[in-house]
Amino acid sequence: MSNNQISLKLFALFILSLLLVFLGCISGSTGMDWHFAESNRTILYDIRLPRSIGAYLAGALLGLAGAIAQGLFRNPLADPYLLGSASGALLGVGIILCFSYAGEHSLVTMIGINGGAFVGALLGVLGALLLAGGYKSSLRLLLSGVVIGVIFGAANSLLTFIRPDLYQSLQSFMLGNTSLITWNATLIMGSALVVAVLLTLLFSPVLSALSLGENTARTLGLPLDQLRLLLIGVLALATGFAVAQTGLIAFVGLAAPHLVRHFSGGRQRTQILLSTISGGILLLGSDLLARTIFAPLEIPVGIVTAVLGGSYLLLLLRRGQIGIKK
Amino acid sequence: MKIANLYVYRGPCEVLRDLSIHFPKGQWTSIIGPNGAGKSSLLQGITNILPTKGMITIDDVNIQDLGSKERARTIAWLAQNSDAVEEFSELTVYDTVMLGRIPHQAWLHLPNELDHQVVQQSLLKTHTQSIAARYLHELSGGERQRVLLARLLAVEADILLMDEPLANLDPPHQADWLIWQKELLAQGKTLVTVLHEIQYALRADHLVMLKQGRLHFEGSSKDPATHQALIALFEGRIRLEKLGNDWVSLPV
Numbered sequence: 001m002s003n004n005q006i007s008l009k010l011f012a013l014f015i016l017s018l019l020l021v022f023l024g025c026i027s028g029s030t031g032m033d034w035h036f037a038e039s040n041r042t043i044l045y046d047i048r049l050p051r052s053i054g055a056y057l058a059g060a061l062l063g064l065a066g067a068i069a070q071g072l073f074r075n076p077l078a079d080p081y082l083l084g085s086a087s088g089a090l091l092g093v094g095i096i097l098c099f100s101y102a103g104e105h106s107l108v109t110m111i112g113i114n115g116g117a118f119v120g121a122l123l124g125v126l127g128a129l130l131l132a133g134g135y136k137s138s139l140r141l142l143l144s145g146v147v148i149g150v151i152f153g154a155a156n157s158l159l160t161f162i163r164p165d166l167y168q169s170l171q172s173f174m175l176g177n178t179s180l181i182t183w184n185a186t187l188i189m190g191s192a193l194v195v196a197v198l199l200t201l202l203f204s205p206v207l208s209a210l211s212l213g214e215n216t217a218r219t220l221g222l223p224l225d226q227l228r229l230l231l232i233g234v235l236a237l238a239t240g241f242a243v244a245q246t247g248l249i250a251f252v253g254l255a256a257p258h259l260v261r262h263f264s265g266g267r268q269r270t271q272i273l274l275s276t277i278s279g280g281i282l283l284l285g286s287d288l289l290a291r292t293i294f295a296p297l298e299i300p301v302g303i304v305t306a307v308l309g310g311s312y313l314l315l316l317l318r319r320g321q322i323g324i325k326k
Numbered sequence: 327m328k329i330a331n332l333y334v335y336r337g338p339c340e341v342l343r344d345l346s347i348h349f350p351k352g353q354w355t356s357i358i359g360p361n362g363a364g365k366s367s368l369l370q371g372i373t374n375i376l377p378t379k380g381m382i383t384i385d386d387v388n389i390q391d392l393g394s395k396e397r398a399r400t401i402a403w404l405a406q407n408s409d410a411v412e413e414f415s416e417l418t419v420y421d422t423v424m425l426g427r428i429p430h431q432a433w434l435h436l437p438n439e440l441d442h443q444v445v446q447q448s449l450l451k452t453h454t455q456s457i458a459a460r461y462l463h464e465l466s467g468g469e470r471q472r473v474l475l476a477r478l479l480a481v482e483a484d485i486l487l488m489d490e491p492l493a494n495l496d497p498p499h500q501a502d503w504l505i506w507q508k509e510l511l512a513q514g515k516t517l518v519t520v521l522h523e524i525q526y527a528l529r530a531d532h533l534v535m536l537k538q539g540r541l542h543f544e545g546s547s548k549d550p551a552t553h554q555a556l557i558a559l560f561e562g563r564i565r566l567e568k569l570g571n572d573w574v575s576l577p578v
Contacts, residue, residue: 205428211417212425212477216405219373220428221398261416 006270009263013277017056020284024052027292046183054181054245055287055301056280057189059252061242063279064196066253067272068235069125071207072228073135077142079253080121080239084148086250088124089236089243090173091152092116094159097166114188118240124148125232173247176302178287185245192241193276199234200272203227207268249302251309252282258316282308327351327372327485327516332380334364334371341367341376342539349485349532351385354507354517356530356547359559363536365520366406369487372518373403384485398429402483404474406490419465419473420458423448426480448476451506453499467494475503485516492523504529524556524564524575535559547573 025048062080069078080086096116100109124145129135131144156174160167172180206227209217218224242249259282260274286304293299327349334342342364349355357365370376374397382389389397417425426448427441437445449455452472462470471494478486492500504526510517521527528547535542535555543555553566553573564575 202433205431205433208417208421209425209428212422212474213405215370215373215375216403216425218375219398219401219403220425221393221395222428223394264416267421 006264006267010273010277013274013281017277017281017284020281020288021049021052021056023288024055024284025049027288050183050186051178051181052284052287054186054189055178056284057186057193058178058181058242058246058249059256059283059286060276060280061189061193061196061238062249062253062283063256064193064200064272064276065235065238065242066255066279067257067275068200068207068231068238069253070257071210071268071271072231072235073138073141074210075135075138075141076258077138077254079251080125080235080242081248081250081253082142082145082149084124084128084145084152085121085236085239086124086243086248086253087149087152087156088127089117089121089240090248091124091156091159092118092120092240093173093244094156094166094170095120097169098159098163110184110188114192114241114244117244118236120152121240121243122233122236124152125236172300173243174302175300176247176249176305178246178283178290178301179298181245189241189245192237196234196238196241197272197276200231201269203231203234204268204272206231207272211268247302249283250306251313252279252286252305255309255312256282258312327382327384327518329372330381330383332368332371332378332382334367335377335379336367340539342371342536345380345541347534347541347544349516349518349534351516352511352514353531354511354519354529355532355534356527357518357520357534357536358522358524358527358556359536359542362538364539365536366489368536369403369489369518369520372487373401375403395429398483399481400483401485401487402426402478402481404478404486404488404491406493417462418458419454419460419462419476420445420449422462422473423454423476423480426477429481444480444482445476448479451479452476453502468496468499471495472499475506484514485518486510488517488519490520490522492521492526500526525573528566528573528575 025044065085066079069080069083070076072078093113093116096109096112100112128141128145128148131147132140135141156170160170206217206222206224209220209222214224256279257271257275260271260278264271264274283301283305286308287301290299290301290304328347330346332342332345333340345368357368359365367376371378372382384400389400392400423445424437424441427437427444430441431437446455449458452475454469454472454476457465457469457473462473465473471491475491478488492503495503507517519527519530527533530547532545533547533552533556534544537559542559543552545552545555557564557566563578565578566573566575
C-alpha cells in the first residue's frame with residue numbers, strides 16, 4: 001500500500017473522529033439538540049465536550065496499548081484487558097483511593113491515582129509474563145493474564161469490603177465509566193497519549209523486527225531486551241492512564257488493532273497510528289450507544305464494549321483468523 | 327572468522343563443547359552432521375542468539391568488542407524456515423526485505439534511497455520482485471524462502487550464515503542458489519551454511535563435520551581424507567561417487 005493511501009485512511013478516520021465528537025456534543029439524555037441556549041452552554045463545555053474528547057482519548061490509549069501488546073508478544077489476542085494489566089491498574093487505583101481521604105479531589109490524589117494505575121498495570125503484565133514463563137506460548141500467556149485478572153479482581157473486592165464507603169466509586173471503575181470525565185482528566189489522558197504514541201513510534205523498529213521471529217530480530221543489532229522492557233512500560237502507561245480516568249473497559253484494545261491490520265500492511269508505524277485512532281473511535285462510538293440506547297437512562301460504557309467486543313472476538317474465532325500457538 | 331574453545335548453551339544444556347574452527351575468509355564453509363549434532367546451535371552461538379563461552383574473532387578482532395549494530399552489519403543470519411515466519415505476521419515481501427536494512431538505519435529514520443536500492447537489488451537477485459507487494463503469509467514455502475534469502479542479502483554483511491537455505495526450494499531455484507553462492511564469493515563474502523543435502527555441501531570449499539556437540543572433522547571438500555571422514559560421520563550409510571567434476575552422495 002502506498003503512503004498516499006495510508007494518509008488518506010488516516011485522514012478519513014480523523015474526520016470520522018471529529019464527527020463522533022460532534023455527535024457526542026449534541027446528543028444528550030433528551031435526544032439530539034442543535035440549539036444551545038445560554039443555559040445549556042455549561043452542559044456543552046463542562047460535561048459533553050470533555051466527556052466526548054475524554055472517551056476518545058481513553059479509547060485511543062487502549063487501542064495503542066493493544067497494538068503494542070499484540071506486536072510485542074506476537075500474540076493476536078494480547079490486549080491490556082486479557083493480559084492482566086488493566087486489572088492491575090484498577091487495583092492500583094483502588095489501593096490509592098483507600099489511602100486517600102474520601103471525597104478529596106486534589107492534585108495529589110489525581111497524581112496518586114494515575115501513578116498507582118501505572119504501577120499496577122506494570123505489575124499486572126509483568127506478573128502474567130512471570131507466571132507464563134515468558135511469552136513463547138500465546139495460550140499460557142493469556143491464561144496467566146486471566147489468572148492475574150481474577151486475583152487482582154478479588155483483591156479489589158476485598159478493598160470494597162474493607163472500605164464500604166468506597167464501594168460506589170470502585171464499582172464505577174469496575175464497570176468502566178465515561179460520564180465523570182473532567183477537563184483535567186482529559187488533559188491528563190491527552191498528555192499521556194502524546195508521550196505514549198511518540199515513544200512507541202520511536203521504538204517501533206523492534207516491533208517490525210520481531211515479526212520475523214525473535215532470533216532474527218536479535219541478529220539485526222537491536223538491544224531487544226531493553227527495548228522490550230521499555231515498550232512494556234509504555235503499554236502500562238497507556239493502560240494505566242486510561243483505567244485511572246475511565247475504569248475497566250474491555251476489548252477496545254483487542255478489537256482496534258484487529259480492525260485495522262488489513263489496512264496497515266503490517267507496517268508497525270502505520271499499525272500503531274491506525275490502532276490508536278480506531279481505539280478512540282470505538283470507545284466514543286460505544287459511549288454514544290451507551291448514552292442513547294436506553295435514553296434517558298444511561299448504561300456504563302464498559303458494558304457496551306464488552307458486548308460488542310466479545311461478539312467481535314467470537315466472530316474472529318469462528319472465522320479462524322486467530323491462530324494460537326499452544 | 328575463527329572460533330576458539332567455544333561452548334554454546336541452549337537453556338541448561340551444553341550443546342557444543344570446546345569447539346575451535348577456522349572459517350576461511352572469502353570462502354564457503356559447509357557445516358554438516360547428523361540431527362542434533364549442534365549445527366544450528368553453532369550458527370546461533372556465533373550470532374549471539376544463544377549464550378556462549380569462548381572466543382569468536384573476525385580478522386583478529388574479538389566480536390565482543392564490536393557494537394551490536396556493527397556486529398549485525400558484519401554477520402547476517404538466515405533462520406531455518408520453520409521458525410522464521412508466523413502466520414500472524416502480515417508483512418509484505420518488500421517490507422520484510424527492508425528489515426535487513428535495520429542495522430544500517432539510525433533511530434526513527436525512514437529508509438533512504440540507498441536502502442530502497444539495496445532492497446530492489448535483493449528482490450531482483452532472488453526473483454521475488456514480482457511478488458514484492460504480496461503478504462508473506464500468502465506465499466508458498468519456496469517463495470517465502472527466497473524472500474528470506476533476499477532479506478539476508480539486504481544486510482550486505484561480509485559474513486553470511488545460512489541455516490538450511492535450500493529447504494523448500496525447487497530444483498531450478500536450488501541451482502540458482504548455487505549461482506548466487508558463487509557470485510557472493512566473487513564479491514569476497516565469507517559463507518557458512520548448514521546443509522543436509524550432501525552433494526550441495528560438497529560444492530563448498532571447506533567442510534566442518536559436527537557430531538554430538540563436538541568437532542568430528544574439518545577439511546577441504548576435495549580432500550579424500552575429508553570424504554572418508556564424511557562417510558564415517560554417517561556411519562557408512564552413504565557413499566560418494568565422482569560425476570564429472572562433482573561429487574555426489576548416494577545412500578547405501
